[in-house]
Amino acid sequence: MIRRKRYFVDKNTQMPYLGLVTVPLAVLLTAVYYAIYYAVMNQLVIPEAIASALLPAMKKVNSIMIFVLPVCFYLIVRAALIYSNKIVGPVPRIERELDRAIAGDYSVRLKTRDNDALAPMIGKVNVLLEKMERERDVG
Amino acid sequence: MRRMLSAKSLVAVIAFFLAMDVAGYSAAGYLKQFTFDDAAALDTWAKMILHGKVDYTLMKVGPNGYVQAVSEKACSALYYRVAFKAADYPYLSWKWQVIKFPDKSQAFDDKAKNDYAARMYVIFPFLSFSSSKFIEYVWTDDAPAGTVIDSPDGKNIKMIVVRSDPAGGDWYRESRNVYEDYLKAFGEQPKLKVGAVAMMCDADNTKSEAESLFDEIAIASQE
Numbered sequence: 001m002i003r004r005k006r007y008f009v010d011k012n013t014q015m016p017y018l019g020l021v022t023v024p025l026a027v028l029l030t031a032v033y034y035a036i037y038y039a040v041m042n043q044l045v046i047p048e049a050i051a052s053a054l055l056p057a058m059k060k061v062n063s064i065m066i067f068v069l070p071v072c073f074y075l076i077v078r079a080a081l082i083y084s085n086k087i088v089g090p091v092p093r094i095e096r097e098l099d100r101a102i103a104g105d106y107s108v109r110l111k112t113r114d115n116d117a118l119a120p121m122i123g124k125v126n127v128l129l130e131k132m133e134r135e136r137d138v139g
Numbered sequence: 140m141r142r143m144l145s146a147k148s149l150v151a152v153i154a155f156f157l158a159m160d161v162a163g164y165s166a167a168g169y170l171k172q173f174t175f176d177d178a179a180a181l182d183t184w185a186k187m188i189l190h191g192k193v194d195y196t197l198m199k200v201g202p203n204g205y206v207q208a209v210s211e212k213a214c215s216a217l218y219y220r221v222a223f224k225a226a227d228y229p230y231l232s233w234k235w236q237v238i239k240f241p242d243k244s245q246a247f248d249d250k251a252k253n254d255y256a257a258r259m260y261v262i263f264p265f266l267s268f269s270s271s272k273f274i275e276y277v278w279t280d281d282a283p284a285g286t287v288i289d290s291p292d293g294k295n296i297k298m299i300v301v302r303s304d305p306a307g308g309d310w311y312r313e314s315r316n317v318y319e320d321y322l323k324a325f326g327e328q329p330k331l332k333v334g335a336v337a338m339m340c341d342a343d344n345t346k347s348e349a350e351s352l353f354d355e356i357a358i359a360s361q362e
Binding site: 037044046 | 185187189190214216218220253260262264266267268271273275290292293295296334335337339341
């Protein structure tokens with residue numbers, strides 16, 4: 001069992017997956033914020049009602065958001081790092097280990113963490129390596 | 140053959156009137172007409188309570204009805220949602236009467252003075268408050284007719300003083316070309332559709348009383 005040491009392994013590999021989580025979440029949060037604003041504005045109709053009820057409320061919400069948003073942003077990025085790392089975290093190490101196998105060292109075994117997304121596939125690659133090693137020893 | 144033709148004609152006439160009704164026409168040239176003669180006339184109008192509740196009551200004089208608005212330190216409106224282009228139906232007409240103006244003698248700034256016994260709104264909603272536009276036709280005793288006032292709540296709200304006659308006794312009929320008024324007030328043609336019209340009587344800022352009457356509101360393509 002390997003413990004996770006770094007959540008950000010490789011910029012080129014992990015960034016697209018990081019974006020896959022953070023961008024939709026950020027868009028969703030913005031869309032929810034705007035949908036609430038628009039729905040209330042549309043409901044109030046009368047400008048004096050919007051100016052006296054909605055705008056002060058939105059000002060208060062915005063002043064709270066100044067403190068809440070950085071926390072939300074931190075949590076989103078942290079979640080994105082953890083989930084993207086589960087997918088692409090082992091990739092650079094697997095590449096190094098596969099390079100050893102390509103060079104002829106079939107004794108190498110790919111290491112994984114249980115909750116990595118690629119764990120089932122890595123297990124099968126290890127079975128294949130084991131089989132290749134056995135066949136070479138017999139031959 | 141003749142019977143078949145007359146049946147076809149009848150179907151065509153019914154279809155035409157159905158189409159006119161779906162399109163919202165109540166008569167030639169009119170998009171909407173509100174005479175307030177029917178007991179359920181206010182059912183299609185929604186209330187928006189801002190500060191306290193203004194009493195909007197349907198009154199009857201014989202077969203004719205009208206809306207009485209009484210505000211005691213309160214501010215709330217009646218609005219009707221409708222969608223149309225001001226270029227297609229530029230004329231908004233109505234009858235009104237002011238019984239009592241709010242007392243502005245103790246109000247010293249624009250915000251405190253922002254009470255009117257009678258207002259008619261034309262609302263052009265858009266994605267945000269600042270990008271929406273509003274025209275308010277007001278009857279006031281403290282500015283001459285024809286004055287265009289920026290609302291203290293935003294430059295996207297233009298108040299046009301339609302009447303400054305003293306309160307009491309007489310009904311006045313107004314007919315405004317909303318398209319032209321928008322052009323005059325905002326300096327550009329209306330790009331947005333009208334989303335609602337509203338009537339309001341308020342006296343909340345001045346903490347006083349106001350009373351007005353409204354009748355025969357109509358949106359039409361011709362004056």
